[in-house]
Each structure stands twice: as C-alpha cells, then as structure tokens.
Amino acid sequence: MPFKRPRPNPTQGGPNSESSSSRPLPAKQTKTSTAKGLPDMKIYIVQAKLDAESIATLTGLAERHSGVCRNAEDAEVLITAVSMRRRLERHVPWEIAKTKAVVTPQWLRDSIEHGGPLPCDDYVAIGDLHETTVQHCPDCNCKPCGCSDDSPSPTPPTSPRPRTAELSSSPTSLSAASVPEPAERAVYVPENLLPPDPPIPTKLETLDYTSRYACQRPAPLVCVNQSLVRELDTIRHSRWLEGEDRSALSYERAASVIKAYPHKIRSLAQVVKLPFIGTKIGGLIEQYLNTGTILEAETIKGSERFQTLSLFASIYGIGPSTARRLYDLNLRTLEDLEIYYGVERDDVGRQSQIVEVEEKPQHPRWMRGQRAADDGLGDSWIRVALGLREDLAKRIPRAEVEEMGRVVITELNDLKPGCVSTIVGGYRRGKRESNDVDIVFTHPDASKVKGLCKSLVRRLHERGMVTHVMHLSSFHTHDPLRLHHWDNLEKALTVFILPPTSPFYDGTRRRLDLIFASPEVYWTAVIGWTGSIMFQRDIRQWAKDKLGMKFDSSGITRRYDSKEFYPKTEKEVFELFGLQWVDPTWRNADL
Structure with missing residues (x-):
C-alpha cells in the first residue's frame, strides 16, 4: 500500500491537502523543482468517486506538471478512483480505456514526487485493464527518466496489487498459479475469472417453485418427495430407452417440478395446478399417495427388457x-x-x-x-x-474428485501458468459421489487456450495418468445456428488414473472429461457443464422464449442477428437473462 501522506489545506498545508505536509505545494516549490515532472504527457481525470477538493488538487497537479485533456480519447493516461469496470464505462467507453494507461490518483502524485513517470504496474485502477495499462504506461517511453546511468533506479511505493491466480476457498475452483512456482512465471488473472469470495447466496424467497422454467425453481439435491420423484423417473428412463423422447421429456418435466416443490405432498390438490402435472401424471401421483408406489413403475422395474437395456446403456x-x-x-x-x-x-x-x-x-x-x-x-x-x-462403474468420492482436480491443474501449471479451472457436473451441485469428473479450464490470454487441451492430454498420457482418450476435439468456428451436436469447445473425454504418489491411489481408472473454453465464454461453459440437464435445458428455453437468444456452453447469441454476448461472471449470465441467481447446489432439477 502506498504511504498516504497527510493532505494539507491548499493554502495552509493542513491535513486536507492533496500533497505531502513535509514539503510545500508544487506552486510554492523552489525554482529548481518547478520543472514539469511529466512533460508533454496528456492526462484525463475521471471525476467519479472524487470530491471537489481532490478534483481541484489533481487538476492543479496535472496542469503544472503535464497537460490536462478534456476528452479521454485525447489522453495518454486516465486517472480514476473507480475500481469497477461497469462504473468506469459510465464515463469512458471501454474500447477507449483499453488503449490507455488507467491508473489511480496515487500514480500522479508519486510520479510528480519522483520527477518522472513511474511504472504503472502497481497503480492499475481496473483489474481487467491490467495488461493494457502496463502496455500503454508512459514510464520509460518518455524522454529523460530515472533510468539514466548516473541516477539510481527508483523504487516506487507499493500499492495493493490486483489478484493473481490463487487457490479459491471453494474446492470447485482451482487455478494453475495456486501451485507454488517461480515469481517470474506468475500470471495475472482477472477477478472475473475467479470464483466470488465470499460465495453469492441464493435468495430462495425470490425464486418461484411454480414456474414453468427449472432455472427459476430452487431444486435441492434431495427433496421431501424424493421417493415419488424416483417412481416417475423410472417411467422416464424406460421411455428414453425405448426412443420415446417426447414422452420421456413429459415425465422429466413433471419430476423436475415435484423436485422443487418445498412441501410434503399429501393430497393431489396440492399439485394439480403445478405446471406439467396433467391428468395422466396426476393420476399416477394419486396412485402413489394411496399405495406408496406407481404400478407402471414397478412393472417396468421387473421387466427383463428394461433391466437389459438399462444394463447395456450403462x-x-x-x-x-x-x-x-x-x-x-x-x-x-x-x-x-x-x-x-x-x-x-x-x-x-x-x-x-x-x-x-x-x-x-x-x-x-x-x-x-x-x-x-x-x-x-x-x-x-x-x-x-x-x-x-x-x-x-465405481463411484468417486468428493475428496478423490478434488484430488484429481489438484493433480491435473498441477500438470497444467507446468504447461501454461495462469490457467484457472472449475470442477463442474454433479460434484459442483453437491453430490457426495460422482460417476465421472468434469473440469472446465481457461486462461486469461485467449490465444493461449487453443491447443492446450491436446497438450495437456499428451502430457498426462506420457506420465501414465491418462490411459485412454475416448474423444478429443478442437475448437470449432462460431456456429450461431448450433448445427453441431455438441458445443464448439475444445474437450477430451478420457480414462484417468491417479499417480502412485497420490494418497488416493489404488489403481482404479476413472472417467475424466477436460473442457477448455476461451475466457470470454468461460462462465457459460461452467454453467452448461454444471447442469443439471433440465436446468440447462430450461435456461436455453428461457433465453429463446423471453429474449430471442440462443444459449449453450459455447456462448450466448442473439437469434435475429447472431450478435454474441460475453458475460464476465457466472452471475452476469443470470443478470443478462433477467433471472435471479441460483447457486449450483439448488440446480438439481433432475433425480
């Protein structure tokens, strides 16, 4: 943190001044110190979050030691106390901000005190602009500076640095930089690619269990009517195995609605007005309330055909x-x-x-x-x-899922420091055991993501951790019509075995899916691969019905002109769609 000097009164040098009380104001400095510290530099001051006194002081400093612009587009450096992108965009277009050095007011004060522009790395105002600010920083692009042979290199005051990639307190999110590595390999990771800390709470009172869309209903992992849901799901599974997709979807929707119903169902009157509970399914529910079972479900479970098809499909x-x-x-x-x-x-x-x-x-x-x-x-x-x-066929405990994630991100760190990842699927929704493990990865630099999946798979294969690869695909070009069966992300569906050095090693092979997304679609990929199936299906349906948009793990597109949207965080995806935030543990809209 830079040392905060007391700010004396502009005329008396009291505690409210912008400059140090240990020295006079620039206007009162001796003749030897009146030369401009930032000659020929153009500065624009964003007035948001600055009081009138600070604006006047900063403007005075900039006028005496450099030049002040009236338009941000004409400036080289933008001075701002704003720390959030959204607020900055109210005053400066984002495309312009990306072409400037966007720094805090302390950079101006310290640079003037030093007698020349300091490096911007420690003064970046907006985390998302870290790289572009450092790139456009005028520190050593300017004439004489503190780099000459006869003057020692200055040590700028330290400031709070933006977050770099770090291990989240949430076990679902890991970053490559969470593994100790040499300082020169540290990679800056924008805040928006890291999980929120603390986690965002779900306001259950704002959700509607009577909604037709699963993305508006809170669905716990285990509900108060779980046995009824299992009976309906048996019928759904049978229809799916027989290729009766429309009938299967009807039962899936009904089971999803009941999964979100917060009260124990004791009479048919409680649910007849819920969506997707028609006459037929209502009759099955009434049968269950009277007997504790559904005859059709019990008949299906005893069928040799159903048992065999289920076995084969497993x-x-x-x-x-x-x-x-x-x-x-x-x-x-x-x-x-x-x-x-x-x-x-x-x-x-x-x-x-x-x-x-x-x-x-x-x-x-x-x-x-x-x-x-x-x-x-x-x-x-x-x-x-x-x-x-x-x-x-063996289930994977949560602790082993986390160990697999740790091992993979450690290997990825050796390939490309700075990657971040989120363990998705049933694990992220709170399941105590998983059938397989799905991990979504990205890197702050989109150009470094392409091809990374194949490199990681080959590395894991060489080390004996990936024994088989069942599917390995590259990124496809953007497909706004979604003509492909899958999303266009780079992915590998593998058979994985933990190394002998792991405390969880027992030689068991596990299914591990590796999904790589560019940073701008990272959170849409995380949402898509987190599930559940019905939750994701209804987000797509909501986007289509209410907003005329297309949504999948690859991104969000407006239907009529194929315009793409890139929410910065997972919560922003919900905000874009006008939906209330739903934590992954409340997205269990399937059995």
Missing part, C-alpha cells in the same frame, strides 16, 4: 438405439457383449490409446431422417468401456 458409448439393437440380437448380459465385441479384458487394461476423434456435425432436425443405428462413439471405445467396466 456402458460408456452405448446409447438407447444401440442398446435396443443389441437386445434384438438376443444379447442379454455384459458377458454376451464381450463376446459380441471381441473384448479381451486383460488386453484392454494393458492398452493405452490416445486418438483424436472429431465429432461429426449433425443436420438440423428438419433435415434428419431416421436416427443412425449406432449413436455411441464407435465399437472400439465400446470395447474399451466394456474392458474397464468394473473400474468405471
């Missing part, structure tokens, strides 16, 4: 249509699948594959005919998943 790479095709071939067990696919389990365990697979674009729905027979990743990866099925 194998990574096998979707509903592939499961039905295998069932129609009279296959009934995983051992049958091993024979069908020619799986040698010992061989699969010893194999180590790293293959780049680009997701093929799909046509829009109106151009699609019948679904392809195989909706998975292909036979080769089904063989891998079958061979590793015992490991991949």
Whole structure:
C-alpha cells in the first residue's frame, strides 16, 4: 500500500491537502523543482468517486506538471478512483480505456514526487485493464527518466496489487498459479475469472417453485418427495430407452417440478395446478399417495427388457438405439457383449490409446431422417468401456474428485501458468459421489487456450495418468445456428488414473472429461457443464422464449442477428437473462 501522506489545506498545508505536509505545494516549490515532472504527457481525470477538493488538487497537479485533456480519447493516461469496470464505462467507453494507461490518483502524485513517470504496474485502477495499462504506461517511453546511468533506479511505493491466480476457498475452483512456482512465471488473472469470495447466496424467497422454467425453481439435491420423484423417473428412463423422447421429456418435466416443490405432498390438490402435472401424471401421483408406489413403475422395474437395456446403456458409448439393437440380437448380459465385441479384458487394461476423434456435425432436425443405428462413439471405445467396466462403474468420492482436480491443474501449471479451472457436473451441485469428473479450464490470454487441451492430454498420457482418450476435439468456428451436436469447445473425454504418489491411489481408472473454453465464454461453459440437464435445458428455453437468444456452453447469441454476448461472471449470465441467481447446489432439477 502506498504511504498516504497527510493532505494539507491548499493554502495552509493542513491535513486536507492533496500533497505531502513535509514539503510545500508544487506552486510554492523552489525554482529548481518547478520543472514539469511529466512533460508533454496528456492526462484525463475521471471525476467519479472524487470530491471537489481532490478534483481541484489533481487538476492543479496535472496542469503544472503535464497537460490536462478534456476528452479521454485525447489522453495518454486516465486517472480514476473507480475500481469497477461497469462504473468506469459510465464515463469512458471501454474500447477507449483499453488503449490507455488507467491508473489511480496515487500514480500522479508519486510520479510528480519522483520527477518522472513511474511504472504503472502497481497503480492499475481496473483489474481487467491490467495488461493494457502496463502496455500503454508512459514510464520509460518518455524522454529523460530515472533510468539514466548516473541516477539510481527508483523504487516506487507499493500499492495493493490486483489478484493473481490463487487457490479459491471453494474446492470447485482451482487455478494453475495456486501451485507454488517461480515469481517470474506468475500470471495475472482477472477477478472475473475467479470464483466470488465470499460465495453469492441464493435468495430462495425470490425464486418461484411454480414456474414453468427449472432455472427459476430452487431444486435441492434431495427433496421431501424424493421417493415419488424416483417412481416417475423410472417411467422416464424406460421411455428414453425405448426412443420415446417426447414422452420421456413429459415425465422429466413433471419430476423436475415435484423436485422443487418445498412441501410434503399429501393430497393431489396440492399439485394439480403445478405446471406439467396433467391428468395422466396426476393420476399416477394419486396412485402413489394411496399405495406408496406407481404400478407402471414397478412393472417396468421387473421387466427383463428394461433391466437389459438399462444394463447395456450403462456402458460408456452405448446409447438407447444401440442398446435396443443389441437386445434384438438376443444379447442379454455384459458377458454376451464381450463376446459380441471381441473384448479381451486383460488386453484392454494393458492398452493405452490416445486418438483424436472429431465429432461429426449433425443436420438440423428438419433435415434428419431416421436416427443412425449406432449413436455411441464407435465399437472400439465400446470395447474399451466394456474392458474397464468394473473400474468405471465405481463411484468417486468428493475428496478423490478434488484430488484429481489438484493433480491435473498441477500438470497444467507446468504447461501454461495462469490457467484457472472449475470442477463442474454433479460434484459442483453437491453430490457426495460422482460417476465421472468434469473440469472446465481457461486462461486469461485467449490465444493461449487453443491447443492446450491436446497438450495437456499428451502430457498426462506420457506420465501414465491418462490411459485412454475416448474423444478429443478442437475448437470449432462460431456456429450461431448450433448445427453441431455438441458445443464448439475444445474437450477430451478420457480414462484417468491417479499417480502412485497420490494418497488416493489404488489403481482404479476413472472417467475424466477436460473442457477448455476461451475466457470470454468461460462462465457459460461452467454453467452448461454444471447442469443439471433440465436446468440447462430450461435456461436455453428461457433465453429463446423471453429474449430471442440462443444459449449453450459455447456462448450466448442473439437469434435475429447472431450478435454474441460475453458475460464476465457466472452471475452476469443470470443478470443478462433477467433471472435471479441460483447457486449450483439448488440446480438439481433432475433425480
């Protein structure tokens, strides 16, 4: 923090003056000190958050020692007490601010006292402008300065520095710079890429459990009507396995509404007016209230077909249509699948594959005919998943999820210091155990993100931590019509094993998905990959219905002109859509 000298009265040198009481004001200095300390420099003073006395004093200093501009566009240096981007934008266009050195008033005082412009690094006013301020700082672009051989290099007073990448108190967010590293490798990370500290609370009273949109309903991990939700979800799962997507969605929506209902359901009258509870589902709820079960759900659970299709679909790479095709071939067990696919389990365990697979674009729905027979990743990866099925079926405790995140970010730090990451998926929504681990990464410098996913995967593969890569894709060009099946982020879906040095190492292989997003879409990627499925689906629907926008993990686009929007934080995504903030632990709109 710079030493704050008492500010004497402009005429008496009292405690309210802008300059030090230990020396006279610039106007009263001796002749040897009246030369301009910042000759030929143009300064613009942003008056926001400055009182009249401070404005007058700063203006006087600038007029005596440099030059004062009336327009920010004409200045080289912008002096401001504002520390937030939004407030600065009320007074200076952001595009102009990015071409200037934007510093605090203390820079002007200390530079004048020093006799020349000081480096701006310690005086940056807006964290998001750190790099551009340092780039445009006039410290050594000016004529004579303190760099000459016969004068010692000045040591500028220290100021509070903007936050660099650091380990968040929240275990879901990690940064590469949280691992100790040489000082010369420290990378500045803007505040907006770090999680809010303290976390933003959810104001439950502002949310509406009767809304048609899951993104407006608070859905806990476990609700007071959980057993009813499970019964409905069994019917939904059966419809999904049979390819009856519209029916499956109806049950999914009904279960999502009940998940958010805050009271124990004891009569049908409580829920008949809730959205998506029609006559049929209302009848099923009434049956459950009378008997404690839903007959159709119990019948489905006892069905050999349902049990077999569910078993097949639990194998990574096998979707509903592939499961039905295998069932129609009279296959009934995983051992049958091993024979069908020619799986040698010992061989699969010893194999180590790293293959780049680009997701093929799909046509829009109106151009699609019948679904392809195989909706998975292909036979080769089904063989891998079958061979590793015992490991991949094991649930991952939260502590191990965090350890995986720590190990990966440590390796990433060696490749590209300054990356930040958030563990997403069910872990971020509060689940005690996860089926797999999803991590979203970015870097403050967008140019350094491209290709980083492949570099990290190869590094982990070389170190024996990634044994198989089931999908590895690059960034795609922006696709405002969303014609592709997936988002256009760079990602790798891998099989991961912790190193023997980890306290959690037991040789178990885990599913680990690595997702890389450019910094401007980092938080949309985090929201999309956090889920839940219904929550994300309804955010997309809300954006379309209410705002005419398209939303997915790749970004936000206005439909009629494809204009892109780049919210700086996760909360700003909600604000852009006119939604109340919902913490991830209240986004469990699915079972």
